[in-house]
Amino acid sequence: MLDKTGIAKRIAQELQDGWYVNLGIGIPTLIANYVPDGLNVVFQSENGILGMGPFPFEGEEDADLINAGKQTITAMPGAVIFDSATSFAMIRGQHIQLTVLGAMEVADNGDIANWKIPGKMVKGMGGAMDLVASSDNIIVAMMHTNRKGQSKLLRQCSLPLTGVKCVKRIVTNLAVMDVTPNGFKLIELAPNVSVEEVKNATEGRLVIEGEIPEMKL
Amino acid sequence: MMNKVVSNAHAAIEGIENGMTLMLGGFGLCGIPENSITALVEAGISDLTCISNNAGVDDFGLGLLLQKRQIKKMISSYVGENDEFERQMLSGELEVDLIPQGSLAARCQAGGAGIPAFFTPAGYGTEVAMGKEVRYFNGKPHILEDALTADFAIVKAWKGDRFGNLVFKGTARNFNPVMAMAGKITIAEVEELVEPGELDPNFIHTPGIFIQRIFQGTNYEKRIEKRTVRQRN
Numbered sequence: 001m002l003d004k005t006g007i008a009k010r011i012a013q014e015l016q017d018g019w020y021v022n023l024g025i026g027i028p029t030l031i032a033n034y035v036p037d038g039l040n041v042v043f044q045s046e047n048g049i050l051g052m053g054p055f056p057f058e059g060e061e062d063a064d065l066i067n068a069g070k071q072t073i074t075a076m077p078g079a080v081i082f083d084s085a086t087s088f089a090m091i092r093g094q095h096i097q098l099t100v101l102g103a104m105e106v107a108d109n110g111d112i113a114n115w116k117i118p119g120k121m122v123k124g125m126g127g128a129m130d131l132v133a134s135s136d137n138i139i140v141a142m143m144h145t146n147r148k149g150q151s152k153l154l155r156q157c158s159l160p161l162t163g164v165k166c167v168k169r170i171v172t173n174l175a176v177m178d179v180t181p182n183g184f185k186l187i188e189l190a191p192n193v194s195v196e197e198v199k200n201a202t203e204g205r206l207v208i209e210g211e212i213p214e215m216k217l
Numbered sequence: 218m219m220n221k222v223v224s225n226a227h228a229a230i231e232g233i234e235n236g237m238t239l240m241l242g243g244f245g246l247c248g249i250p251e252n253s254i255t256a257l258v259e260a261g262i263s264d265l266t267c268i269s270n271n272a273g274v275d276d277f278g279l280g281l282l283l284q285k286r287q288i289k290k291m292i293s294s295y296v297g298e299n300d301e302f303e304r305q306m307l308s309g310e311l312e313v314d315l316i317p318q319g320s321l322a323a324r325c326q327a328g329g330a331g332i333p334a335f336f337t338p339a340g341y342g343t344e345v346a347m348g349k350e351v352r353y354f355n356g357k358p359h360i361l362e363d364a365l366t367a368d369f370a371i372v373k374a375w376k377g378d379r380f381g382n383l384v385f386k387g388t389a390r391n392f393n394p395v396m397a398m399a400g401k402i403t404i405a406e407v408e409e410l411v412e413p414g415e416l417d418p419n420f421i422h423t424p425g426i427f428i429q430r431i432f433q434g435t436n437y438e439k440r441i442e443k444r445t446v447r448q449r450n
Contacts, residue, residue, distance in 0.1 A: 045388075046318065046319075047244040047245075047247070047388050047391050048244070048388050048390055048391050049388055054447055055445045055446050055447045056446055056447070057446060057447060057448075057449055058446040058447075058448070058449070060446075061441060061444055061445075061446060062387060063246075063247065063389075063439035063440070063441050064247060064248070064375075064386045064387035064388065064389040064439070065387040065388055066244070066245065066247050066388055066441075066442070066443075067388075068244075069443065070244075070245040070246070070247070070298070070442040070443045071443045071444075071445035072441060072443070072444055072445050072446065073445075075387075081385075081387060081388060081390055082390070083322070083390050083391065083392070083393070083394040083395055083422075084244070084270070084318070084319075084321075084322035084391050084392045084395060085322040085323055085325070085326040085394075085395045087319075087322070088318065088319030088322050088323065091319060092319055092323075092337065092338070092339070111342075116344075119307070122296070122303060122306055122307065122313075122315075123295060123296060123297030124293060124294050124295035124296050124297060124315045125294060125295070125315060125317055125318070125345075126294050126295035126317075126318050127294070127317065127318040127319060128317075129317035129318075129319075129320075129339045129340045129343060129345060130317045130318060130319030130320065130337075130339040133317075133337075133338035133339040133340065133341060134338055134339070160343065160344050161342060161343045161344075162343065163341075163342065163343065164341065164342035164343075
């Protein structure tokens, strides 16, 4: 089974040289720490920067340089700053090659819910709805089950949707799955996780074909 | 000679009345018009509709106006950092319109650019699309979003000149340039007010035509919402 760092490491393997990538808040943010050597990947933060660098050293924080999670950041050489409309032109115009975000629920048709629990939690969608509506390549990074142990991979989302039929791949602490017309197709298992465990933790339709390889981390 | 300079935040907000619609630049606490917010709190103007990406935190930014119940309605994309906001929203005291961040930016820009509405894929199939016209372009569904304008837009820049030309610093730029375009009257508060000619015309972010009033702010706190650092090895 993977921890959050493991999920980030596995998703980092999806990165390709020259890609512009938007990472959401939470597990996705960790991916920036595991870019494979030799790859040039440019991270976009939707509050208005391309070329986001690592967190600053203590004492070097700049209140005027933050990411979309409101954390202090640095800018890489060649970074560029722009306004919010330009930022979402990059997103809506499909100039970003990969979007990774967290989710509360994903349905086996690719629907995603991650912005609201009616009557309880009302934080807002931020940029997530724009990102999922426009990106061709969306990976969800999340734990397979919620804190109550209930599956987050469902036949249908129960929470208000963020986007419809948009998620392509899901990486959880248990497995890598792709969204297909027949449901979640099991692609890889996390170390020391059985197909049976994934089945038990998945409420949506799960497609299992042949031997399922273990992730290489 | 053209002179848009006013003496301070109190002079800048003259004419803002109860019940008006304001746009306020900033992302989180980054690039917010601190001086003008304080002046609005002190002036006690209420029943405001505020268009701003976020709602500040409990004791800073727009949170200060929320504390005093001066805001009737918020139009934002993300409000997760403010407990008082969430309480007022869930209890129904505060009217809230949550809209996708990209649509918010585009709606402000459209408002300032004379485009009354546009189609976007963001929000299709969600609560956001309820009651909105859907149209397919290239086989993909889009929803119709209206432009946004405001009685007053209030932005914060790094440097500005007497003509209202503005330069922003870092990610404090965010929503400020698009909101600057969409105010019937736009107020700019700047850290440094300079003479026309001092800013290189090639590197001005917001042309002064969008700005009606400008002043040099004081005592910027620039609070950091999530100070995150790495250790030196």
